[in-house]
Amino acid sequence: MRLEELELRRISLPLVTPFRTSFGTQVERDALVVAARTDAGVGWGECTALTWPGYSSEWIDGAQEVIRRFLVPLLGGDDLTADRFHRRVAGVVGHPMAKAALELALLDAELRAGGTSLRDRLGGSRDRVEVGVSVGITDTLAELVDLVAGYVDDGYTRVKLKIEPGWDLEPVRAVRERWPELRLQVDANTAYGPGDLDHLAGLDAFDLLLIEQPFPEDDLLTHRALARHIATPVCLDESITSLAVTATAIELGACSVVNIKPGRIGGYLPSAAIHDLCRAAGVAVWCGGMLETGIGRAANLALASLPGFTLPGDISGTARYYHHDVTAPFVVEGGTLPVPTGPGIGVDVDAEALAAATTSVEVLRP
Ligand code: OSB
Numbered sequence: 398m399r400l401e402e403l404e405l406r407r408i409s410l411p412l413v414t415p416f417r418t419s420f421g422t423q424v425e426r427d428a429l430v431v432a433a434r435t436d437a438g439v440g441w442g443e444c445t446a447l448t449w450p451g452y453s454s455e456w457i458d459g460a461q462e463v464i465r466r467f468l469v470p471l472l473g474g475d476d477l478t479a480d481r482f483h484r485r486v487a488g489v490v491g492h493p494m495a496k497a498a499l500e501l502a503l504l505d506a507e508l509r510a511g512g513t514s515l516r517d518r519l520g521g522s523r524d525r526v527e528v529g530v531s532v533g534i535t536d537t538l539a540e541l542v543d544l545v546a547g548y549v550d551d552g553y554t555r556v557k558l559k560i561e562p563g564w565d566l567e568p569v570r571a572v573r574e575r576w577p578e579l580r581l582q583v584d585a586n587t588a589y590g591p592g593d594l595d596h597l598a599g600l601d602a603f604d605l606l607l608i609e610q611p612f613p614e615d616d617l618l619t620h621r622a623l624a625r626h627i628a629t630p631v632c633l634d635e636s637i638t639s640l641a642v643t644a645t646a647i648e649l650g651a652c653s654v655v656n657i658k659p660g661r662i663g664g665y666l667p668s669a670a671i672h673d674l675c676r677a678a679g680v681a682v683w684c685g686g687m688l689e690t691g692i693g694r695a696a697n698l699a700l701a702s703l704p705g706f707t708l709p710g711d712i713s714g715t716a717r718y719y720h721h722d723v724t725a726p727f728v729v730e731g732g733t734l735p736v737p738t739g740p741g742i743g744v745d746v747d748a749e750a751l752a753a754a755t756t757s758v759e760v761l762r763p
């Protein structure tokens with residue numbers, strides 16, 4: 398396959414509900430949608446970097462610059478494939494979200510040309526997957542309970558609450574008291590430290606599926622200390638940046654659950670490899686989310702259909718994110734979403750919606 402042009406399109410989509418985490422608040426998704434125009438046809442991808450480097454070191458303008466200056470110049474020639482892409486860009490250290498966006502666009506182009514779905518390419522088999530909803534920090538407990546009530550009404554059976562120091566035991570208690578049976582988990586996005594082990598043990602009272610990433614990305618030992626200290630399973634998100642780190646975390650006993658996010662890992666093919674490693678080790682995985690548009694969520698659904706994804710993913714219905722997405726809406730039924738099975742990512746991009754949301758367009762050639 399030959400990459401002829403790469404279109405980098407920035408779009409802005411207002412969020413239906415502002416999303417507050419320990420690292421900041423988002424009121425709109427400033428997204429980078431990538432179209433790879435190849436001799437085999439067009440493929441679509443999406444960069445999951447946020448507007449500012451608060452979740453990980455990448456941010457959207459930086460990712461676009463890395464794509465422009467360092468990645469696209471490596472992609473010339475007739476023999477480009479999604480597999481070879483990873484070898485071509487191996488000399489660029491880090492920047493997994495920039496790489497993952499291009500990998501997805503190349504995968505989509507080659508799979509559409511071959512009539513194969515991303516689901517089948519990755520080794521998935523399910524037609525529907527269980528999904529959950531990630532609920533941000535609110536000003537009051539009453540607001541939180543109202544927000545969760547709306548999601549429960551929408552059919553979600555698994556809810557994740559964002560926590561931070563000062564917003565943890567009480568919000569979890571309020572939601573647990575109102576919904577004793579709901580599958581509930583929490584995500585701290587690195588907001589705690591080694592002095593918080595006893596405090597976090599207070600979460601054991603609420604029968605949580607897991608606690609996600611309470612400590613900084615590089616602090617596997619404190620995650621292990623917590624895993625030994627509490628009954629709630631410890632899950633890693635920000636720390637899981639590669640296959641090698643995942644193996645280290647498992648070997649150490651730093652986690653018993655892994656959140657797989659293709660953006661953070663550098664693509665869907667390396668994400669499938671981490672899935673395989675975790676499955677062989679008996680470690681449950683689930684698919685994380687980064688408030689993706691329908692492009693990224695279609696691909697995440699394909700990934701989440703692999704057999705080791707035994708916990709519901711952060712892949713909610715379109716209505717939880719956007720009034721008007723750039724693909725046809727995904728609608729949650731019975732707490733599940735359908736896995737696209739058409740060629741490539743299996744969904745069409747709505748050119749009109751894309752044009753309406755566009756803030757800038759840049760076209761690059763290798
Ligand atoms: O930590 O899982 C996270 C969104 C942006 C950045 C980090 C995270 C999240 C979410 C949202 O929790 C999940 C979703 O896309 O629904």
Ligand code: MG
Nearest residue numbers: 584609610634
């Ligand atoms: Mg997380």
